Amino acid sequence: MTHSSQDKAVPSSIPGLGVIIMAAGLGKRMKSALAKVLHPVAGRPMVMYVLDIACGLAEQGVAVVVGHQGTEVRKVVEAVGGQVAVAEQTKQLGTGHAVLQARPVFSGGAHRRPSRYLILNGDTPLLTEATVRELLAMHDAQGAAVTLLTAVLDDASGYGRVIRRRRDEWLQGAADNAVQSIVEDKDASEAERAVREINVGTYVVDGEFLFPALDKLDPRNAQGEYYLTDIVQMAVQQGRTVSALRLREIDEGLGINSRVQLAEAEQVIRQRIREQWLEAGVTMRDPASTWIDAEVTIGRDTVLYPNVTLEGRTVIGESVVVHSGTRITDCAIGDRVEILDHCILRES
Template sequence: MTELQTIILAAGPGLRMHSQRPKPLHKLGGIALLDWVLRAAHADGASTTTVVIGHKPELIREALRAWPAVRLAVQQPLLGPIHAVACAVKALGMVHGTYLIVPADLPLLRPATLRRVVAEHTRSGAAMTLATAVVPQPYGYTRVFRQQGRLTHIVEERDLSPEQRRAREIAGGVCAFAAAPLREILGTLDWREGERDRTLPDLVALFKKRGLAIHTVEAVQPGELMGVNSQTQLAEAGVLMRQAKNEELMAAGVTLEDPATTYVGPDVEVGPDTVLHPNVYLEGRTRIGTACEIHSGTRLVDSEVADHAVVLNHCVIEESQIGSHATVGPFAHFRPGTRVGPEAKIGNFVELKKTTFGRGSKANHLTYLGDAIVGERVNVGAGTITCNYDGTTKHQTVIEDEAFIGSDSQLIAPVRVGRGAYIAAGSSVTDEVPADALAVARSRQVNKEGWARERRKKAHGAE
């Protein structure tokens, strides 16, 4: 098997993004552009993967901590993409086989396309194999020109003549090279500052001048080679990515009432017969089960929703779990570490944080439960608060099965409410409540007969 060295170009400043953030770290679908390319490259079977860094290298280094096997090559000064390739080739030393070059701004690139490029390069024995695509709107991209089907040259957008601008075949910078001729040609180039940056068309011209064979491979999907060079192109890539994900879900039996306003992340899983209403946001590694219903305005991040659960409008669910046949919302907020059991009910304006909420339990209105363990078939009345923070430390509240918490109660942690116990409305509970007991922790009501009438008289007399 031919040894494969993958080189990812992530050194450029990305000036057209007009951003302080390096272009490879801009996110699409919640994932950095560089990570998208690394995902694709990781599946190509390379012996090594090298990322070329240059602009704000400390930020790229930090982002690459999640990829410990990736090597780094530094490009300084920044003299264009071919100089970046030369820096990586020098850092790799004398290797044999194939170099696979991939820009870091191709988030839609598929592993299958990289495999096809490498396979064609190996099969043909070409010195260079270039990935191309025919796209409906090629503006901004390098164009490919042929005679009798064979590649003759490629031209960057800025150098195109009016006639050439009508060409729709583009080269996105993905290419494979035989190691020996690439090293030889790179060794002849002068990298003095002040000269025009050398780009892929220059390298193609040098290979053609030497009579070296150049083959091409068409991308699986045209959008794969549409690089992200501006905020507009980032948004356009986002539309294509969301469309592809939504089509995948609908083909698997998921109902999207309005795909144009449904935002589902690339790593999200949704079961068949689930309904996603407009303006739903599913992010991270969220998993939605079968026959669920997620209503408008809801955002779920890295969370799990079991079969037949319903999440009503405008809920925010983060790093939490919702059991089967449970109902949540509207306007509920689950902070990380929350687990809601099967058939439970969480109503409007209820916030849970690091709380386990048992099967069939209910908290229907205006409640905060933090650092709590709530058993099964518990009723939590409106306005209940677990006072879990004493200014220094978080403390736990435990409410055992079948307890009843009256409205407007404060449970001052650490505290335990026993099985089947009742808390009277308006209580501030500081001590353990035994099983089946009634806890009343409020001032006794005092009625002062005629007090209001006398007050009104005094008020009128003062006038």
Template structure:
């Protein structure tokens, strides 16, 4: 946990009331995932590291989706109609009626603000000059239509929205991210005084700075050195750009931590992917959530891995799929076109080709032949297959669960096994081979004659 220098109680107010029309989606904008995690969850993970006592999410369109996603972790305050950002924050008043402390205002569609940046804002709020409001500013390469912060040595003289700014104010490079910190009593008192006499006819949150400044209070700006952390996401294109930025940082981190990425731009990590040292990842590998990879692992090209635990010295792929519950123990191997789901592959065990292992436990040193499948589903229930240590499963075998194959047992190729196989036993399940000499020749002759008669 990263704490600000102050021990003042903290509340988070997260704005998420926008309709997200540019996203053109039935899903709430802030629930769209980046690296397999909803964008609002990225933000909350960083903010919660500050040890906040209260979390209020301002909702409007899609409120039910937010309530479901947050699962009781936040108080939902509704902004209806949406009359601007100041009006939005005012909706948190009731939820924070008995709260005395600092309030940090965040935006759910600005998901990558670092904990350290938030802590810096709170520390500035408690500096000796006691600013009434602290704003997070940034200096982008292109200031576009962002609101401007007119400041001198970190003290704000004026905040202005782009549409209301003069040419001189628009020339200012310091922009407003929208994030701010204030003490709860001062915040709501200032919000009550915000008007809507502006180009949009809305109640702007930055106006509280101008009101406080007019009262003679100090307001301050903290400037992030990385404009990307305050980039908002309003469209599918911006979502893709945010994903690309996140992935670029994560790939670099993986390599800095000792992994080899043969073609880094083709590897896609999830938000919680854990990669050990001396791991080699070949091109076109995708990690879904819940993957842990130990040291000295090789993941070959074109693998999709989600919810899996991979021990040291394991080899995966190419073209393998590991689904949730897959556990590969030390020195085991999954080869091309092998799929695992809710299955454990024991130490040194191998499944080299064209195999499905679901709801299964495979013992150490077992060898699973090409084309083997565990028939785990009867149309109603899932059943388990247990394969003992050093067992050998011949190619193109079907293991019909629930079934147990003993240690050192051999299942002959092409067998459909529906009863347990004892330790050291050979199980051969095939229909008797029928041979009819000359039958094929007679068949071909008859068919050729028939085809010729049709042409005539």
């Protein structure tokens, strides 16, 4: 039995790149006993989407910083294996403190001495590898100390603001209108809160700059925390280049902090999955009502009727017909099989 996929070449890793994923947050607004980064999106813990990017890019290892429900998050992360390691943030002292906990992971010899670090949040499942590669390319081309991902929002409330040299020109993106700092919402002045360009929370940082800068962080701010964002102003003060890539697809920057945002992310991911399989030769009579988890595999020339649900690690062969109302979970279906309406199949 053969199975269709996107048939794309696997992109190569980036020489000299280490990746740090922040996954220690409590996620109070989720109102859940489950750690935020373990909430499923299209059948997978949201942190796994970020790990996919990290593992595809990192040559010098991946460090995942865990904290709240660290044991549970560790189990999920360590199951990935390979070059993924876990660091623990025992006290929640801010994003800068979280990244600092990853330092021992990258102190194990020449093979773990990145020339630059990619820093990601574990609650951004919509971020794409293509965007991250573009961010890395900008960082390298400009010889930057820090390169950050930004977005422009109509309502920037709650987000850190990107402060540029001339605020009246920030929307025009003038080449010489350089980033000066990032100001967190709780620390922002009225004028700074009027800025609509926000920090997404994805960074590339020079390998020689990152940890020495983190050692100098000062928690004297509105939240009493060590802000990772303060390294931007440090770089500027040292005369280093700070670059910024503005997202074209704002959805990619969506961090999951509430059940509403989780539902929004679910819709985006599921639409991406549907488009992936449509492009791979699968027919859907009503795509909007077709529910396909991220780890499902479907063969070409398969036809899915309305209200079909494919869950878990289900594998569907080629030229299969699945009629309306059927739910298939963790099953392997051979080629040229017809499944009638309203069937429920599990682990077969």
